[in-house]
Every structure is written in structure tokens, then in C-alpha cells.
Amino acid sequence: MREPSEVRRRRILAVVRSRGSVRVSDLAGELEVSIVTARRDVEELARAGKLRRGHGVARSLESAAQAQAQGPASATSDAVDGAAVALVVPERHTYLYETMHGARTVLDAAGIRVALHITPQAAGAERPLVERALADGARGLLIAPRWRTVAEEEAGHSWLAGLDVPTVLMERRPRRGSVLHAMDSVCSDHWYGMHLAVDHLVSLGHRRIMLAARDDSPTARALRSAFARIAGDREEVEDWAVVLSASASEAGDASGPAERQGAGDASGPAERQGAGDRGGPVSGDGLARLLRERDFTAAVLHGDVDALMLVQQLADHAVRVPQDCSVVAYDDVVAAFGSTPLTAVAPPKAAVGRVAAELLVQRLTRPGAPPQRTELLPELKIRGSAQGPRSDRSTV
Template identity: 60%
Template sequence: MREPVDVRRTRILAVVHARGAVKVSALASELEVSMVTLRRDVEELARTGMLRRGHGVVRPMGDTGPTTPVPAARSGEPVGAGAAVGLVVPERHSYLYETLHGARTALEEAGARITLHIAPQMAGAERPQVERALAAGVRGLLIAPRWRSAAGEEADYGWLAEVGVPTVMMERRPRSGSVLHAMDTVCSDHWYGIHLAVDHLVSLGHRRLVLAARNDSPTARSIRAAFAEIAAARPEVEEWSVVLSSPNAGPGEPGTLEEAPDLTAHLRERRVTGAVLHGDEDALMLVQRMTENGIGVPRDCSVVAYDDVVAALASTSLTAVSPPRAEIGRAAAELLLYRLGQPAGTTGPVRRTELLPRLEVRGSTRALPGPAD
């Protein structure tokens, strides 16, 4: 699927802000886009004042060459005047990049200097990025680890608990009772998001449902658990199932095996009329495959996507659960700024904030026809 322009430009900004000066040729190769496309994006980003363009090189705004990191301020001092805050997010994760931009807005309004660190797609990639940020003198951290598996998540708990600066986790909720239970977190309420999806389908008369979901992130694991709980508790639901959305969507757990079924065959065998598909790109591909195999959306099967990053761009715009991505980032940044503004030695109660997703109803769902129809 062709990457949306705004997502691609967000990736460009993320790399440039993380590394400072970057050669245009190297940037095009890393992001896997043509030089023509990249130059066009760079020109537009420079025109709107989001980065600086030189001879074959792009830099963050305000960066004219190597600089000395701003020393970390003491807790309780004003956050402005260039005090540094570290943001750590996974690479190639358009969902979390929108969260990042929400955080960036709040931090820039407060006068904080942002140092962005992109964690590669490998186990344990966040720790070196956090250590690099701490070595540069950041006063606080906003972090969203990739955590492809629950085991990988647990492996990070120990060192994350010892970072030594105020830290707020975005779109991640560590296991209850773990050493990170008392860390500030700001998350979407994915249970409520799945409730919205199931309730919408049930209200339209659908009684046989499936969730085709990823299994390689904390969000995916939350969505799967919520669907199983909610579908089992709804007396209207006659049958439900959970399957893997695509072969590269997991599983994230070591030693486990979960094959992605032929969804169209699964829909026919189970006589499914309502499907929830996570995430957006997988949803678009699955809907395309369903259509190619004679299953009309929403004629034969109503579809609700989960993420709403690009769901509206489908040929039939997909009804979607839309988590408040930018608002998550802003709320996390505001919480971190509050922590940084407290006098030394002052903590206060830990905050575990949840924001509710909303349902965007579009053209991929309809009421199940009755016998007369």
C-alpha cells in the first residue's frame, strides 16, 4: 500500500530530529523512497519552516552545525530556556508518530528542547536510546517501547524503573503489580474501543463476529483480550473468533505459533457477517482480498477497522475505532512537564490516565438485512 504523504513526512522529521544533519541520499535510502519524492517532501517541509535544507543535507530548524547539549536543569526549575526532554519511539510506526506530534506541541509551547530517539525494530532497542538521551542530559523522558512480546516487555521493566529522571509512558500500560506499576502512564482505553466496535456491529443485527488482529504489540494484546471478554459477555453474539490478521503481524511471543488463516474462507465457514480488523493497513489489505474473493463490504460483511490512521482512504471508507493519538501525546507531555515543575523531592500520586477512543462511522458497515429483505 502506498504510504500517505503526511506519514512519510512525519518519518522524515523523526529521523532528522533524531540525528541532526542527514544526507538527502542517505535519507532516501533509509526511508525507501525515491530521490525525487524525498526532495519534494524536503522542499515542502523547509518551506513550512519544519526543517532546514542545505547542499545535499537537511537539518532540524535552528541547527546550523554541531552543538553542545544544554545542561540538565535541577528538578523544580522552570522547564523552558532550552531544557531537554527525551522522546523515545519505535521506527516506522505511524500510529505512534501522531502521538509524538501531540507531545511535541505541548513541549515546544513550554519552551522545552526536544531530543528525539528512534528505536530500531529489534528486541531491546529502547535501552541504548534511553542511555544516549540520559548521557546528553535530558531532564525527563516520554517513551513508547515497541514490546512485540510480553516476555520482551517484562525484560525491560528492571532498567526502566531505574532511569533516574521523571518518565511518562505513552500508549503502554505495564503489568499490574510489576515494578513499573507505579510509573506515570497515558494510554487509550482499548477495552472501550473494542466495546464501541462490537456494540456497533451488534446494534446493526450482526451476531457472528470475528476479530482479525495483530499480535505483536501491547495494543494488539489489549485488543485481543478485550474482544474475547466483550464478545463472550454479549448474549446477542452467537459465535465469535480471534485470528491473526496477516502472516507478518505476529506472533510476538517466543515459542508460540499462530498462523494467519485465509480470512475469506474463515468468514464463509463461520458465516461471519461482522468483522473487526486491526490495524489499518492490514484492514485495507484484508478488505481488498475479501472483495477479490466475492465477499462484498458491507453487502456481505460489515467491517470496523481499529486505528483509523488510513482507514478513511479505502475505496469504501472504513468505519473505524479512532484512538486519540495526538491527545495521548499532549497529555503525556503535560504530565511530564508537571513532574518536572515540582520541587526537588516532591512526588505526589502516580497517574495512570486513560483517554477514550471514538467510533467514526463510514461506509463499511450496514444493518444486517432481515428475512423480508
């Protein structure tokens, strides 16, 4: 027979008063109820003023008052004592692994145990991992959802917004007006990163610039949109185009959009992404043809692993970097290690993780502060892959 809620809540109060504080997950186990039920009981008792509710913890009024009287240091220690934070990042994502390591330095220093969860490439894989982490007692969440498509991103909004533990998004900026608009987030300012890339090429004298980018993450979509706006607004840029790089096909998105029209007309008719591509992702062969057909002298390539591969493929088609085509890579994970070290935009990957973790620690120790949406600025690392355009382009 199911125990009445009034009896169950009296038992919760007795346990909390005897121990001072107790994890909600432990209460659920002892009472043989679900974590959701235990959490609801704790919330009702907190509303009635009979205990204090923390993030995943119920505290007696006496222990909460004692911690407050002892000052901020005691409150911080109490909040992180025995805490575990779930850190969720996609598998095979070197870029976000640097962000992950930045976060761990802060959490380790704060004495917070990190439970790392690697999400597979399947759509919606984050949710069951997060639910399992919360069931295991995680008191906070740092997460970089994969969100390969806009539909996946929108599907992730509703359940993330319903979490009742402090959560900080890393390298993800929910669209304005969405249910996640007010969620804590820390990310790179990718508009500024693309501005750095285009501005550098323009300063070298390039007037015909293209972007070959993926379309399988929020970052990739932000870069494609930023490039179109920036190139379209620069009077010096005579022609520009955005094409889908072939690596997006390898990631499972072979049906990307056709090339966007340049020449100052972002809304003009779409073009094919190189002869024979049928509007699909462009490879080194298609990229070389497009460079010749449109007389582009420079390209921004995202990400830099793809950039190194495309530069190798361009060489196979007699397009030399930087003599025939200047290149700026985006990500700067391995750009420096190419046979021609690539000039690259370097988002502050580790710093994003550190700032996100610092924000999460604040939420654990000082709840109630307004949400923060923080952007950090990328840097441009100048190497050997970009120079001024040749005066004679007839042999490209």
C-alpha cells in the first residue's frame, strides 16, 4: 500500500532534522520512492517553511541558519561538499574537449567531483545521459549539446528548460525569445571571429572571398550566417560565396543547402556548389573549380581539420596555398601542424570551459543571481597560409 504523502513528508523532516542535510536522491532510496516524488515532497516542505531546499539537497532550518551565521566560506563549503557535476560533451569533438579540460580545472580546484558523460552521435542522445546523471545525484550540469540540425536544437530546448539543477550551456547560444534565452550560457563570439578572418583577408588586398563550412552544429550555422552578413556588408568585397564543405557529408549531412550567391546580393538565386556537385557538399575538386570559375583569391575554411584536408586536395588540383589561394582556417585545433601552417581564428576554447565552470560554481554556492549570457572573443593566429593576391590570376 502506498504511503500517504503526509506520512512520507513527516519522515523526510525527521531524517533532515537528525542529519542536518541529506541528498534528495538518498531520501528517495530510503523512502523507496522515485527521485521526482522525493523532490516534490522537499519542495512542498520548503514552501511550508519547514526546511531549506538546496540544489539536490534538503537542509534543516538549524543547519542552514548556522551556515549563514558562519559566513560565505562556510556556505561555499557546504554547497560543494560531496557535490558532483555532470559534464556532457559530444564524442569525437576535439574542439569541445579543450573546453571540457578548461572546465575541469575550475571544478577540481573547487573540490567538486566531475562526472563526465560522452554523448554518441545519435539525435537526442544527451537527454537520457542527463537524466541518468541527475538520478545519480548530480547537483549541476555543464553541457554542450551536439544539435546537428535546427530541429534537434529546438527539440532540446523544452527538456533542458525543465531541469531543476543549475545548468550552464557551453558554446551554445539559444536563439532570442526561445525558452532557453534566459539560461546561463558561455560561448565564443563567432561573429567577431569571422570578422577577424574576413578583415585580415581584405587587409591583404583580397576582394573575392568564399567560405567553405560545415552545417552540422550551431557553431557552423553561426559562422555561415556571420560570413554572409559580413561579406555582404563590406564594400571592398566584390564577390563572395558560402558552400557546404564535404566533411559535413561525412558527418551525416549530405543534403546541405546550395551555395549562397555573392556579389553583394545575399538574397540572389542559389548556385550549384561546383560543376557536378548537384548542389551537394563541395570537395577539393569542386572547390578548385569554383575558385577558377569565380576567380576567388581567398577562402575561409571551417573547421581546421577539414581545412587541412581541403588544402591537400587543392594541391592535387594545382591550386597552391597561399600563392594561388589564401586560406584562413576556423577553430585552430590542428591548423598550425599543416605542411603549410594555416592562419586561423582561435576561439577561446579552454576559457569558455573555465568561465562556464566558474559560473556553475557561483550558482551552486550563491543561488538566485540573474542568468548570464557571456561571449568571449576569439583571436587571429597569423601563420603562412595567407598573403596578398597575385596580380596575374590566369594560371590558377
